[in-house]
Amino acid sequence: MIDTSTRSGMNDATSRWTSQELATWRALMETTGDLRRILGAQLAEECGVSAADYQVLLALSEAEGHRLRSSELAASMDWERSRLSHQLARMDKRGLVAREACATDKRGAEVVLTAEGLTQFRACTMPHLRAVRKHFADALTPAQFAALADILGSLRRHLRPEDDTP
């Protein structure tokens, strides 16, 4: 049923798939999971926003006029539409964003960062970057950083071959 000897032609290369590499896979999931939790908790405690909130605030703050079509916002974060809708509903209720009808396309919605949302985001930025530096960047040497960037590039090209970004 499952013939591990004829995977994809290259057999010298496939013999690399060892328990050590499985351990590396598990370590990757575990360590990045830890980082997610730690940084998420830091944002929640110090800034009162979730990681998802921060991601939305970041994307809007980088947009022209602090405003984006809902679909563009979703695409820029690679989120599903419904997830974004729910998220925006919660952020709207808290006054961090506002939703307006789109002028050119009456189906569409535009999402705008409110003044309060911008203030919140600005208050988050430095504490968050400090936490990323403390828990992530401070652990690695410049050489490790370079190696990691290279590895992530390989993974990304493997996962999304169509993406043109280098």
Added chain:
Amino acid sequence: MIDTSTRSGMNDATSRWTSQELATWRALMETTGDLRRILGAQLAEECGVSAADYQVLLALSEAEGHRLRSSELAASMDWERSRLSHQLARMDKRGLVAREACATDKRGAEVVLTAEGLTQFRACTMPHLRAVRKHFADALTPAQFAALADILGSLRRHLRPEDDTP
């Protein structure tokens, strides 16, 4: 408002903290997020279990007698107790695990893998490993694997200095 030139005193060390490293951080979160989603979707579609289900089944399948104290199971996966309780309640309802009173400590609960749970787990294993190989391992060279293991070791020691595992 935000003065990036006077961060926290140490300027030789912090000068490494560049936008390139921020990009690496973002790429790490994005790419590992993608991997999580892809592998989670694969488990759900091909095997009918969530990533969390799989993690519990894996831990129990590796335990002596396919049985663990609830607290030990939580510790081995580094989960919070309440999260595990909810998870086990759902898996119990589906017949994948059973919970029994602990003989030696009447407060405790023992979690046992059922025959159905074991069957489910065994049916998951090969498809899951194949997917990990396809989406993750096949993307990296042996040198990249070695570098990644090294990087994850550094991160892990940085995040959990108390852990004795090398």
Added chain:
DNA sequence: AAAGATTGATTCTTCAATCTTG
């Protein structure tokens, strides 16, 4: 009181169904 475990409330994510406009 502290440890082991569960429960309920809240928030977040996903899926399917819906509604409106193009």
Added chain:
DNA sequence: CAAGATTGAAGAATCAATCTTT
């Protein structure tokens, strides 16, 4: 009908009680 977006229900994660046993 297809595209843009929202909604409701169900599953999953987190936090603060709660309950029992040590």
